[in-house]
Amino acid sequence: MLENLNVLAEIKQLNHRSQMDNNFTQLSLIYGLNGDGKSTLSKIFQLISEKDIPSINSMKSLESDELKTPNFVLRFSASKAITPNNINSLDHNFLVFNQHFIDSNVHSSSKIESSNLQNYYNLCLGSFSVEKQKKIDDLKLENNILTTDKTEFETKLTQRFQGLTVSEITKLKPIKGADSRIAELESKLDDVKAIDVIKKITKPSKLSVSFPELNFDYLDVSVEKISRDATEEIKKHFSNNHKKENKKWVKDGVTLVTENQTCPFCAQGLNESPIYTHYKHFLDETYQVAVNAFTTSNTITTTDLDSIYTALLSVKTDVDTANQCIESWKDRVSLNSLTLELAYLSDLETYIKNLKKETERMESDIFIETDLSETCESIIKILFDAESDIRTLNKSIQSCLNDIQSYISTLESTTEADININITTLKNAIESSKADVKLWIKDRKDRGSRVTLNNKAVKTLREEIENDQKGKISTLSKDINEILQKFGSHVRLIDLEKDYKAKKGNDRFKFGVKFIENELSTSNAADSAKVIGDLLSTGDKNALALAFFFAKVRSGVNANSIIVFDDPMSSLDRHRRHQTKALITKIARNNQVLVMSHDPFFLKELYDYQNNNTISSYFRFESSTQISGTSHYRKSSLISIANLNEETTDPYEQCYKSLLDYCHTPSDDSTIKLDAIRRIRTILEAKIYMSDPNTFLPNEYLGTLIGKVRERKDDQQDIFYIDNETFEDIEDLNEYTGEYHHADGVKTVSNPIDMTELRTNIQKTLECVTRM
Structure with a gap:
């Protein structure tokens, strides 16, 4: 028997350097928080x-001096101590149940196996087969990844x-300018969706300018231009009165008329000359007509020039x-902007002003000499x-309109x-x-x-597993199924057979399992997927x-076997x-048993479960923080304790969870029912x-x-208040649980407890504590 741990040092977080006050007993219960070192000790x-x-040396503490190595001193009965130096003299063996055991001895296929297996549910037990199967899984996982x-x-x-x-895809070729073309098409796609809006965008209008038809002939003013009749009469007069036309005379005659006011023909006064009177009448009428015509034409012309x-x-x-x-429109259609200089407008303005100025003079005397x-x-x-x-600009505008319409x-x-x-084609x-496409291929x-x-390696490994599993499962399956039945598990092990139905000649096992009282040989893909995916939860x-x-x-096991459990209650x-x-x-x-757990309630329940508590003893990991340089390390040692009262002082939380669990999964087991009915009183108290x-x-009991409460319940001003319905329910529950009273000196009874009635009263209890 292992009696004591004298030393466990330089091993991860363990720093146990002195003998414990009490020795290990036949059943030693060790309590520790997560991280205290339970898993380390079991390993x-x-x-x-x-x-x-x-x-063991690989588990050396990080903060340990490099010259130090992990050390342990385990004292067994007959004062025999085992250290690293004499470990080969150890005649005891430890059988350890921990997470490592679960991982190393039980293997169930992951879902990758179900995708390509027809008649094989890959579950194996034992470290040899599990190791091989993990290699298979690694290969399968690699294949799955590939x-x-x-x-x-x-x-x-x-x-x-x-x-x-x-x-x-492999036949595609690059297209030059694809990026810009895609941008154009995406813009066009937006326009197609908004065609009605596009049509309403204002388009450019052609310029409407009306140019006048100008005629400056009216500016040419002379006797001949004024009146042909006048010209003919004058010519006739000269012909009748002068055989020869004397230009000098005519000139002198004009001077006489303008300076001396005498007639050039008879030298008489103008008013007295019948010849002058005759010509003056004729010429005045014709002259006025010419002036009026000039003024009208000039007005029209200048007005047209002002307008243009x-x-x-x-x-x-x-x-x-x-x-x-x-x-x-330019973001949709390729259009050119319009340009029109019209630099000559200032010159036009100058010419128009000059024309107006000169024609105003001519209107007063149309015979004024001027050259326009x-x-x-x-x-x-x-x-x-x-x-x-x-005209050129309008052609450009029309071209824009044509492009827009197109x-x-x-x-x-x-x-x-x-x-x-x-x-899509361009993309x-x-x-x-791109290079990654070629690389993927x-x-x-x-x-x-x-x-x-x-796949070839997997086939070889499966043959090795076959030989190991035949003997192992057939030897232990009866005991395993018996324990699984006690656990209430829906998993059962069935006989192992050879199956040659796998694809490509791979020999595989057919491992039957029992699931909710139905045997599934996983002979079809649907059942296989259900078993693998749903049966083996954590x-x-x-x-x-x-x-x-x-x-x-x-x-x-033999007499020298020491059984170690590390958190056996997980899941x-x-x-x-x-x-x-x-x-x-x-x-x-x-056999000597060591049970380590972070659940003090389970350890206490296990302690209380023993008929003879003298075989049980309590121990606890005691942790402290040590400083090495700038680093802080958590170190643990093992000490003896009398009980776990300090760790189990919250009866309300414990009872509430236990009762709620019973409501969800009621049990007809007499021990469980008795425990539940006692917790009703505990949680109410x-x-x-x-x-x-x-x-x-x-420490007051429910009664x-x-x-x-009865003395105070009617006072609604009291800080403590309970309604009548809740109080009556509590009284009923007190009466229901009375015979199972857990007070000192009261004997417990073993009268049959109706499971349905118990579940109803538990629900009532939870409702009461929720309303209070």
Whole structure:
């Protein structure tokens, strides 16, 4: 028997350097928080049993001096001490149940196995087979990753190259200017969707300028131009009165008329000359007509010039407006902005002013000598150039309008699907030239070759597992199934058979399991997926591991075997918890047992479960923080303790969880029912006490507390208040649990407890504490 731990030092967080006050007993219960060193201690026991000093040395504390090595001194009966130096003389062996045992001795397939197996559910027990199976799993996992990578490669390709197969993708070629073309098509796609809005965008308007037809002939004023009749009469007069036309005479005659007011013909006064009177009458009438005609023509001409000048001035504004319209279309249609200089407008203005000035003079005397030919020619040329410029500008505007209309027509005749197809084609062309696409194709081939090699290795490993599992499962399956039945597990082991139905000639096992009383041989894919995916939960796997461990202990222990449990309650429900206590107690009758747990309630329950508590003893990890340089380290040692009262002082939480658990999964086990009915009183006592600790005492029982509550319950102003319905329920519950009173000196009874009635009263209890 292991009696004491004298030294456990330089091993991870363990720093136990002195003998404990009390020795280990037949059943030693060790309490420790997570991180205190329970798992470390269980692993040390296992490595000591295997005499594996190198692995023990690998667990050296990080903060230890480099010259120090892990050290241990285990004192056994007959004062025999085992140290690293004499470990080979150890004649005891430790059988350790911990997470390492679960991982090393129970294996159930992951879902990767179900995807390609027809008639094989891969579950094995024992370290040899599990080790081999883990290698298989590693290979399967690698194959799964490789296959997933290949699938992901194909998925990425089909996602990147929309609507194309891998074969089609490899034929794609790059297209020059694809990026800019995609941008154009995406913009066009937006326009197709908004065609009605596009049509309403303002378009540029052509310039409307009316150029006048100018005639400056009216500026040519002479006697001949004034009146042909007058000319003919004068010629006739000279002909009749003068055989020869004397120009000098005519000139002198004009001088006489203008200076001497005498008639050039008779030298008489103008008023007295019948000849002058005759000519004057004729000439005045004709002259006035000519003046009126000049004035009218000049007015029309200058008005037309003013109008065209004003129109040309406004052309610049019209061109700016047209350019604004063109700008609003440029993001859709390739258009050129309009340009019109009209630099000659200032010259036109000058010429028009000069014309007006000279013609105003002529209106007072149309025979004034003036030469406006250059002015008129310049005006005509400027207007000709302006008309030509505007004609050219309107052609540009018409070209813009044609392009805009063509774009709109294209939008109207184009569908969104057509554009999307073109965009996709261009995008695929771009992606096809990227390096990762070529790399994926190469990796796909390499990974396929690796999968083939791994499958060959898997076949070899399965043959090795077959030989190991035949004997192991057939030997222990009866004991394992018996324990699983006690656990209430729906897992059962069935006979192991050979199955040659696997694909590609791979020999596989058919391992039957019992699931909710139905045997599943996993002979079809649907059942296989259900078994593998749903049957072995974490709790089931831990239960199977624990059952396997108990079966091994039953079949293979001797007097020198020391059984170690590290948190055996992990993932076990209340029913399995109870059965585990019973199985551990049974083992402790013949072998020394060490039970380590972070659950003080379980340890106390296990302690209380013993018929003879003298075989049980308590120990606890005591932790402290040590400083080494700038680092802080948690160190633990093992000490003896009398009980776990301090660690189990919260009856309310413990009772509440236990009762709630019973409501969810009621049990007809008499021990469990008795425990539950006692917890009803405990939780009610705790709830009433916590509601007013100043009035109620912590050790008062339910009957006493009810009496105090009755005196105060009707006072609604009291800090403590309980409604009538809740109080009546508490009284009923007190009466129901009265015969199971847990007060000192009261004998417990074993009258049958109805499970349904118990569950109803537990629900009522939980409702009461919730309402209070």
